[in-house]
Each structure stands twice: as structure tokens, then as C-alpha cells.
Amino acid sequence: APLTRARSSVDARQRKITNTHTMSCVSATSAVARVAPTARVANKRAANVAPMRAARVNVVAAVDLNAVTVADTKAKFINSYPYPIPSVWSVAVQELLVTQHFVRYSTKYSYSKISSLGFVSVFDQLFEGFPSDEEKEKIFECFVKALEEDPAQIRKDAAELASFAESAKSAADIVANPVFAATKSLADAKKFAYSRYDAVGLFRMLELAGAAEPSALETLSAAAGIDLKKVNGDLGLYKGLLSKLAAAKELQKEIFEREKRKDAERAAKKAEAAAKKAE
Structure with a gap:
């Protein structure tokens, strides 16, 4: 007992x-x-x-x-793209996938065209210099589908918003786009799940419009109902990520070149040995 x-x-x-x-x-x-x-x-x-x-x-x-877990999202991506990705890109993809998973399955989540522009901008910049454009687009599609979104729709909305921003001449012109009123309405109703891609999307529109005045970002943030402090904070992280990625790409390039030289040296030695043996 x-x-x-x-x-x-x-x-x-x-x-x-x-x-x-x-x-x-x-x-x-x-x-x-x-x-x-x-x-x-x-x-x-x-x-x-x-x-x-x-x-x-x-x-x-x-x-x-909560039926969809981070593990589920990762598995969807890996199953749809079961090929090796160079580490310099693989690490970034996994990090972004996990981060966006929590936004996508938030109780406040609503699809955002501003976020779509931000995501496309981040993805294209991250994958700049990727060995294959075809594989890059496959990774994009698998990434988006793993989050139960439509890659074609995201590309389309991002392109339309970018085109609109290019035709704008100021921050005031940009916020005239209906997407800002729609986003603010969701934010006011507590039905908007903010992500770092929203910050990048706002910044990208200012870049395309050539609106460089200090108050421009504040104007866009207010029109979309997004906290300016969050936007500035995430833009800082975004720029830091790009800097680290650029350094990693440069290092990988040096490694590839070094390995290429070693392969050439080994091939030359083999050829030389074969020539001596033939004599």
C-alpha cells in the first residue's frame, strides 16, 4: 500500500x-x-x-x-519543395515562414494588399542573386501556399500597388488609394493583424513614389491605422536583415570561388599525372 x-x-x-x-x-x-x-x-x-x-x-x-501548427506549415512547405536550398537563403526562408505563420493564423488576420507588396519586396530582395529564377519562383509559390494563400493573387496585388505608387507624386497621393481606408477600417475594428510586411509595403510605396520627406512615412502609417513606432522598428530589423544577408551572400560567393579554384587545381594535377603516366 x-x-x-x-x-x-x-x-x-x-x-x-x-x-x-x-x-x-x-x-x-x-x-x-x-x-x-x-x-x-x-x-x-x-x-x-x-x-x-x-x-x-x-x-x-x-x-x-489552432488546428494548423507551425510544424504543419513547415511540413507543407518542405513537402511541396523537397529540394535543398543554399543555407544563406534557407535560414531566411524558415525564419520568415515561422514569423508569418503566427500572423496568418491570428484571430485578427485579414488579407492585406499592403502586406502583399511588402512580402514580394522582401522575397525578391532576399533572393536576389539566387542561382535559378525558375527555382526562386517555385520557392515563392510553395512558401505562399504553405500559408494557405494564393501566390498569383499576391503577385498581382503587389504589382498593382507598386504601379499605383510609381504614378503618385507625394504621400498625399499615395494615401488616396482605397486600400488605406480599408486597412484603417479593419485596424479600428480590431480585425487587423499587423506584420513586418505592412511596414515594408508602406516604405516601398514611398520609395517608388520618390517621397523622401521625413513626415511621409507618418502620413502613410496614420492613414492605414498602423502604429508608426512598430513601422520604424520593423523597418530597422528589415534593413538589418538585408545587411546580414548581403554579407552572407558575399561570404558564400567567396567560398564558391575558392572551391572552384581548388577543383580546377585538382583537375590540373590529375591531367598532369595522367600525362606523365602516358609518357
């Missing part, structure tokens, strides 16, 4: 540790959706939350949103 009680105590502690770890790895809403029914009732009574019907709707939404 003492041994049985000891084992039960150990099992209870292990279950407590496991439950604590599990709860820390999921979102609060997901945690509510996954606990036992009795615990859910107790939590509702303690918190004095909304009526039962509304609570059930929220729980269902939490389950649906």
Missing part, C-alpha cells in the same frame, strides 16, 4: 509538470479549448464570463485557429 501511494504521488507530480509545460506552449484561447469540460465550467464561473452560447462559439474558433 505505501508503494502504491508513492507511485500515485509520483504520477500525479508528473501529470502536473506535463500539464504545466503543455499549457505554456499553447495560446490562452487554445488552452481553454483543450481542457476538460468540468474545468471549462469552473473557469467560466470563476471569471463570470459571457453567456454559454457565445463561449461555445469562442471555443470552436480557438480549436479551428
Whole structure:
């Protein structure tokens, strides 16, 4: 009997540790959706939350949103593009995929044309100098589809917004585009999930329009209902990422050239050895 009680105590502690770890790895809403029914009732009574019907709707939404995990998104990408990607690009792709996964499956997520322009700009700049244009586009398509989005639609919307920005002469002209009013409406309604691509999209439009005045970015951010501090912070990270990537590409180029020289030297030595043997 003492041994049985000891084992039960150990099992209870292990279950407590496991439950604590599990709860820390999921979102609060997901945690509510996954606990036992009795615990859910107790939590509702303690918190004095909304009526039962509304609570059930929220729980269902939490389950649906958390049905797709980061591992699922990564697996979709790898299964659709099962080919090796040079490390200088592979690391960046994985990082961006994970980051965008959390935006894509946020409860506030809505498709954004500004974000599409930002993503296309980031992707094309990251993959500048990639060995194959055809493979680059395949990676783009697999990346977007892994997030359950339409790559053709993203390319189209990004191109249209870029073309509009090029024809604009000032920040005031840019914010006249209906996309700003639509984005602000979503932000005001708390139905907008901001991402770093939104910041890049705003910045890219200013670049294309040639609007260099310091207040231009503030004008665009306000028109879209996006916090300027977030935009400036993410633009700093974006520029830092590009700098690191440029350095990594240069290093990889040097490595390729060094290996190429070594291959040439080895081939020359083999040819020389073969010539001597033939004599």
C-alpha cells in the first residue's frame, strides 16, 4: 500500500509538470479549448464570463485557429519543395515562414494588399542573386501556399500597388488609394493583424513614389491605422536583415570561388599525372 501511494504521488507530480509545460506552449484561447469540460465550467464561473452560447462559439474558433501548427506549415512547405536550398537563403526562408505563420493564423488576420507588396519586396530582395529564377519562383509559390494563400493573387496585388505608387507624386497621393481606408477600417475594428510586411509595403510605396520627406512615412502609417513606432522598428530589423544577408551572400560567393579554384587545381594535377603516366 505505501508503494502504491508513492507511485500515485509520483504520477500525479508528473501529470502536473506535463500539464504545466503543455499549457505554456499553447495560446490562452487554445488552452481553454483543450481542457476538460468540468474545468471549462469552473473557469467560466470563476471569471463570470459571457453567456454559454457565445463561449461555445469562442471555443470552436480557438480549436479551428489552432488546428494548423507551425510544424504543419513547415511540413507543407518542405513537402511541396523537397529540394535543398543554399543555407544563406534557407535560414531566411524558415525564419520568415515561422514569423508569418503566427500572423496568418491570428484571430485578427485579414488579407492585406499592403502586406502583399511588402512580402514580394522582401522575397525578391532576399533572393536576389539566387542561382535559378525558375527555382526562386517555385520557392515563392510553395512558401505562399504553405500559408494557405494564393501566390498569383499576391503577385498581382503587389504589382498593382507598386504601379499605383510609381504614378503618385507625394504621400498625399499615395494615401488616396482605397486600400488605406480599408486597412484603417479593419485596424479600428480590431480585425487587423499587423506584420513586418505592412511596414515594408508602406516604405516601398514611398520609395517608388520618390517621397523622401521625413513626415511621409507618418502620413502613410496614420492613414492605414498602423502604429508608426512598430513601422520604424520593423523597418530597422528589415534593413538589418538585408545587411546580414548581403554579407552572407558575399561570404558564400567567396567560398564558391575558392572551391572552384581548388577543383580546377585538382583537375590540373590529375591531367598532369595522367600525362606523365602516358609518357
